[in-house]
Amino acid sequence: MRAALILLALLFSVAAYAQTLQTDSLINLAKKEKNDSVKVARLYEIAKKYAAVSEPEMDRYFKEGMLLAQSKKLFTLYQQGMNDQAVQYLLKGKYDKALAITDTAVAAGIKNKVADEFARTYFVKTNIYYALKSYTESNRFAKMALAMYTQTNNKLRLGNVSQSIGNNHYALGEFDDALKYYYDASAFYEQAKAFDMQAQIYSNLGVMNVNLKNFDIAEGFYNKALAIYIKGKNANGELLTNYNIGALLHGQKKYKEAATVSEQTLRLSRSLQNKKVETSSLSVLASCFERLNDTAKAEYYFNELFTTLERYNDDESLVIAYNNYAMFISGLNQIDKAITYQYKAIAIARSEVGLKKYMHSLFSTLSSFYNAKNDYAQAFAYKDSQQIYKEAVINETSNNKLLELQTKYETQQKEGKILLLSKADSIKSLQILAQQSAIDRNLYSIAQQQLALAEDSILLFTQNEVILQGKLDASLKEEKINALTKEGLQKQLALQQEQAAAAQKRQVLYFLLIGTLLTSALVFLAFYQRSKKKQANAEALAQKNLLQSVLETEEKERSRIAKDLHDGIVQDLTSIKFNLQSAAQTAPGLLQEQIQTIFKAVDTAAKDVREISYQMMPLTLKELGLVKAIEELLGRSLAKNNIQHHFEHFGIEERLPEKIEVTVYRICQELVNNTIKHSGATEVSLLLQLRNNVLQLTYEDNGRGFNVATTQKGIGLNSLGSRVEMVKGSLEFDASAETGTTAYIRIPVS
Template identity: 25%
Template sequence: MFKKILFTTSILLCLKVCIVNAQTKKKVDSMQQILPKQKGIERIKTLNELAWELQKEKDSVGIKYAEEALKLSKQERYYKGISDAYSRLGTIAYRQKNYEVAASYFFRVLVLDKEQNYEFGIARASNQLGMIYKRAENFTKAKEYYLDALAIFKKLEEYKQASQVAGNLGKLYLDRENYKKALQYYDQQLELNKQIGATSRISSSHENLGDVYKALENYEEALNSYQKVEQYYLQKKNKKEQLANIMIKIAAMYDYLDEDEASKQKYYDALQFIQKHKTGDLGALYFNLGVLYRKLGKKDSTTYYYEKAEKLLHKKKDKKELLIFYNNAGNRFRDLKNYKEALFNYNQSLALQKVVKDSSVMGKTYASISKIQRALGNLELALVYSDSAALIRKAEFDQIKNANQYQIASANAKKELIDTQYEREKTQNKAEKQLIYIVALCIALLLLTGLFFYIIKAKKQKQQRILAEADLQQQKLIAKHEKEQQELQLQELIKTQEMKAINAMINGQEEERKRIAQDLHDNLGSKLSLVKIHYQSVEDNLESIDEEAKIQYDRANQLLDEACKSVREISHNMISGTLSKFGLIPALKELKQTLENVYSKQNSQRIYIELTYHKLDNRLENTMEIQIYRIIQELLNNIMKHAQATQVNIQILKLEKGVNIIVEDNGIGFDTTKQHKGIGLKTIQSRVVNMNGNYLIDSGKGNGTTVTIDIPT
């Protein structure tokens, strides 16, 4: 009976796959039939659609259609067709793991779409470039492109595409272990998917959220998210593999929650399901069962399931899958803080990576080992592994970084992707026709005396012309590239001069503060003190002064005391009196208290400023303390003026080789892609650059603002 059910299920599944493939084939066949009858833009649209439908094919059919669409689009000067064709070619190159060529295509799309103000194309290319930079682990660039894409897709109400980009941002932050941000973007993805009513996408969003909650060790929320995914898959007959794997995740959450019986039962349910339907990650299931039995102290069962998991992968003879298994095993033991077992599995994975010459996960493996060594207190060894991981990431990025956005696969002459000068192409075609006419005339005149000779000679001349044209074209591209480099250098020089001017202004402000404070203290203060002495000399004759004059005298004497006190306070504040006497932290505490009080008086609501610091028992160098104080003061002033925030968190951490500062508020945020008038941010940037530091502003409308600053010591 079981065999009949299994056979029937398999037949139905195969039929469904065949129906989907048949529908796709029918659509492709229909487009291929109408293609010969089409001309101009309609033909270009069909060619690009065919390229999209056939992009997953192993042969170059999709490339052929995209290249023809590109050629026709250039002839018609149909810029959207050019953009779509480049995008198809880039997507195919990305699927073929030819990332350098893919990056070149996507840069080309971005430049063209910005020239034509084609917003959908700009967003599409930005998302694709974000994917390229994510692979290179260039977090900053990937984030910039993803955020640009997300903003444009939301503006255009393209919620399906916006959902995909939000998911990409969530994965980006998850890989960086910034779980707060990952949660934020996965929540956005879920809301966008709810707007378009895509149940399968909603399910994927819940699984993503479950992964983040797991990383945050909020296993109850992770379990809740995974169970929602399970309910969705239970309703879908064609999601057997996904259902099996989500059952394994649910069992693992029970394990993390120490609900051992529930975990074991769920693992056995998953095992029965996988054996019944012949699908799912059986190796992961066996391994997780081994981990559970190890926790329960059952050594025989532990060994049994570990060996079954390992044998299963060895039997498949897939060393790449086996190295990933060892890497995942290392991750699991690291989560359990069993560092000895974790290191053993990581080293097994590294050994296999060297055998199969696969470095795709090596950087992450080294980074994981570095964290373990740091947890074990082996700081020097941790630094060695951390540096190795950084070198691998840099090597991967350099390959993509060298892809010039103005040079598209020049080694492949058939693509001719770098030629966008349409007038020149027209001239070249005309010249070729004239040359062919001349050659044909010569052949006609001399046919009897050397037909074969002239044919060979004509071919040789044609080859020489093509080489000369290619050389000329290359020279023009080099000249254009040099001009662009000069423009970039000029912009950098202007920026440097501007930063120098701001630095000079800041230094001038500090000097002016000191000068005014000194003048107040030495000049006006001394004069007021002298007046005070003269007043005191009058006290001996107070009895001879009438009562009203005595009242006026006392009042004037009181005002004089207050003036002296005010001069001292102003001079001390001008040179940051608390800062000079007691150091950075007491000065910031005083600033925090002052700003909270001032804000509550000027506004209908209060603002709460939280200051946390670490390893700042000893004072920093005096100039650095003043600069850090001014930076935080300027940031807080900006928040008070513009952010409409009710909560501000200031974190200052003294590191081994520097100081890390994070200022975060829950205000209305702002668009960091737009230039903002005012000297505040430029002053902060100048102070940071002047100390050889760097800073990052992470904000968006309605999402608050986080400013991160690193200053070397």
């Protein structure tokens, strides 16, 4: 262990050294740069590379670049550094830090008068407040940025800001204002020839007009966006816009046209491997052909949808699809088939915590199916279940709304304080802009004076030319002197080159040594870990084999004892009963009563022995299979204890492997015994389903639950875990004193 830690420390040191070399190389590249503007840009580039690795290093290089820009009076680059740093914190989700940086940037922008980058500062603030869902505050800064970009006539930036304002109005539900700014953004993007951005705006306008029920206008915008995407060969944009058009036509009940568009969308989504659009298109197609009364095509697309959702393991969408299909075929008077698919939807929703929100709706639909069959008892029972789940969802929703209102109240208080501060900033900004205008007029006057001085400078230049000629003659003399020393400098240069070559050789040897040490360390560590893993695997395998041997031996012994009891003692007791009956017929009256008493005792003993034989190894499991054996187990064990039970099973059409059938039966037997002995339950529900080669068992009772984390495991729980592990399955408990116990068991079936 100590050796492994030393090796890890060595590896860490070498990795840190390599990182330091890379950092030094980047710093040296920046240090060698003579142009200050390029140097600042490179420092910002280094900072961005470190954004995902080390926040302190990122801040360090941004600071170094901004200090250099400030010292050289490169105010635009200085402003850019603060904007870039704020954007990095925005991307990290650290909004308070990003806002603090932009506050500093606003003060710098007012002071240094850098138009485009100052406007960008306000735009960065716009995006931060949008991320914080403070849409009103986001709009305030966006409009300040819009005013500044209008002065610089930056069409692309004007488009970006207008789109952001539109997004804010859309989020606030102010659709008319959102439309206005989306139209403006579209015009700016067209002038800037940013056609993909323009297409995105057209898509947004389409969505907006759908919300405003302007369907024809929405379709027009979608078609404009589609034309741009096709021309620009933007396949993803074409895919999403096609889907929006199909959904729009479906909403207008133009099912034939919607089906044509959705079939194109389906083909394109499969070529681009877009899972979400593929499944959504299948759902739209199934709905279209259902409403066109084309039962064959509706069935085809529903089955395609089921297969696709199962392949993608999208259980939530599968629950919705099964429910929609059940309602579809119920309209065709296929009520029994509809009930089967509704049970499938319920089984999936019940087995996953996140899907229980659908339970009340699923039970309500199932109740209507039984009502259509005139099975009013079942309809009433499932209506009662629907009400229970509905109340649970309402309680959860109410709690969430209370939390949301509290958060909204606290956010509004903060926004109020920010708004007061922002008003003061705006007043200062106007005052400074007025001062800036006066300064610009003074600068114009100074420029005229400088022009006059430039004319005088031309005369001085002529005089300086004569002086420079004299200096040129002197430099020629110095060149002759330098030629004499050139030979000495060449010798010195050769010596320096030899020293550099020697240093390079030493560096190569040093790296070779580090590489050798690193390789040796990796080989040793790999060998150590492999040996340790091999030993652990051997121990685990031995323990698993021992456990399997014990359980197999136990099953064989159970089977032997059950056979001995059934073929031996039970037969003997039966023979004794016949003999007693025969003796009772000829015995005197008093003796006849005694014989009847003995007969009853023998009969009771025979039944008890037969029950013990059944518990040891039920004949039904061997001859009829798992499903019939479980039905008999529940009937025999729970009925005599006045416990109601519900047993449902899906997908088990054939016999399962003997080992799995015996294991699942023993698990059910242990769960039933626990319910009878410990829970005090009055109702038990058991669901058994085979899906995607996985056997899923869900067992619920309404008795007293137990704390899974704190309850000490006894023989029963340990036996359950061992049996599940033996068939490579998984076991989970969900138990509480109020809701009873639920066991989830999953076993792979090859």
